[in-house]
Amino acid sequence: MRRTAIALALVAFAAALGAGRAAANGSGSLFAAPSGSGGVCSKQEPCTLARALASASAGAVVHVTAGSYHGGYVLSKKVKLLAQGRVVIDASGSADGTGIRVVGPGGSGSVVQGFIVEKATYEGILVGTSPGAANPVPAPVSNVTLRNDWVLSNNQGRGTPNAAGECKSKPPVPADCGGGIHLVWADHTTVENNIVAYNSDGILLTDEFGPTAHNVIRNNRVLNNVYECGIVLAGHSPKAVAKDGSLTDQAGVHDNLIENNLVRNNGVALSGAGILLGGGAPGSAVYANVIRGNTIDLNGHSGVTIHQHVTGNLGGNQILDNTIGQNNMLGDDDFAAAVDMQTTGILVASGSPPGPPLPPFLVPQTITGTVISGNKISGDDVGIWTLNTPGDFTQNQFAGDVKTQISSH
Numbered sequence: 001m002r003r004t005a006i007a008l009a010l011v012a013f014a015a016a017l018g019a020g021r022a023a024a025n026g027s028g029s030l031f032a033a034p035s036g037s038g039g040v041c042s043k044q045e046p047c048t049l050a051r052a053l054a055s056a057s058a059g060a061v062v063h064v065t066a067g068s069y070h071g072g073y074v075l076s077k078k079v080k081l082l083a084q085g086r087v088v089i090d091a092s093g094s095a096d097g098t099g100i101r102v103v104g105p106g107g108s109g110s111v112v113q114g115f116i117v118e119k120a121t122y123e124g125i126l127v128g129t130s131p132g133a134a135n136p137v138p139a140p141v142s143n144v145t146l147r148n149d150w151v152l153s154n155n156q157g158r159g160t161p162n163a164a165g166e167c168k169s170k171p172p173v174p175a176d177c178g179g180g181i182h183l184v185w186a187d188h189t190t191v192e193n194n195i196v197a198y199n200s201d202g203i204l205l206t207d208e209f210g211p212t213a214h215n216v217i218r219n220n221r222v223l224n225n226v227y228e229c230g231i232v233l234a235g236h237s238p239k240a241v242a243k244d245g246s247l248t249d250q251a252g253v254h255d256n257l258i259e260n261n262l263v264r265n266n267g268v269a270l271s272g273a274g275i276l277l278g279g280g281a282p283g284s285a286v287y288a289n290v291i292r293g294n295t296i297d298l299n300g301h302s303g304v305t306i307h308q309h310v311t312g313n314l315g316g317n318q319i320l321d322n323t324i325g326q327n328n329m330l331g332d333d334d335f336a337a338a339v340d341m342q343t344t345g346i347l348v349a350s351g352s353p354p355g356p357p358l359p360p361f362l363v364p365q366t367i368t369g370t371v372i373s374g375n376k377i378s379g380d381d382v383g384i385w386t387l388n389t390p391g392d393f394t395q396n397q398f399a400g401d402v403k404t405q406i407s408s409h
Helices: 002-025 049-055
Strands: 029-032 060-070 073-075 079-090 100-102 111-118 125-127 145-147 150-152 181-184 190-192 195-197 203-206 216-218 221-223 231-235 257-259 262-264 275-279 284-287 290-292 295-297 304-308 318-320 344-350 371-373 382-387 404-408
Touching (some): 100 111, 275 284
Parallel strands (some): 029 060, 079 111, 111 145, 216 257, 275 304, 304 344, 318 371
């Protein structure tokens, strides 16, 4: 009997030791606290957030208790990162300039939920690799979920003396500092129910290292990002369009759904659209995206704006069933052939920018396949303004105060 009791005690001890090691190795649930000092990241003895992320194995859930956390945090493994109460990530001292960064391929499938992320030099939340990094190691990321986060007052590097990284105003980084939330070479990622405010750009999708496609941006409140746009789909890579004009699988921002967002008061300090689809490099492509069911008003450029300034492909995008109030508050003079300085709901334009004429091989093509239907537009002098964009855009509802329903150039 005594031997049996001793044996059972040893088994129990081994099980407890195994459980402790499992917690330390990150299986199951881990717990982090602002003043955490525990070794196993348990609920009774929480550890620091940095230790919890380092200890977590793929598939772990990290519970982050209420309070303020300083620095930046990297998810390089599949982790469900859950805020418990009011959790603030103060990224003003982040080593890489971001608040929370999800890197691929290991971070694919991660969830970031319920955080307040603020004061980053660059992005509040970055999914992918920074295009402004000194030595980028790009890799694709997929199936990430960003939900119920508040992403506030990031991109603090903008306009600072000797601005570095993404905030340098030179190619290939167009001085957008990354956006409050930035997806780079990301696919099948969901950004939903977030508040994104007081950044430069609000939510940004780009393709510097590979295609950003099949993502869903829905039910977000994108407000007061006054220096640039609310939601941006920007083709920055010249590898999206081959020399023969065909689309490649190397880059492009395509097949994304932008749905049911409130997009208000963005781009009013310098310039920026509510929702922008733009080609930023020769050979770039932003195509086959759906902009649907959003409420958009009081933005510096038009509510939904498609800009093509050099050769590329911005065809096949759909602008459907949006409620669009007064926009283009600053006017749009980005094209040499015609300018639109009146308040405007939707603007789709392809043409050379102001300045010296472009060489023939850079002159942008006509934008084809654009569908604009079912939108309710009010409060604007012009409902829909187009340049080199053929199509029937009459299937929209224009309020009585819209002076010119469609202005084609």
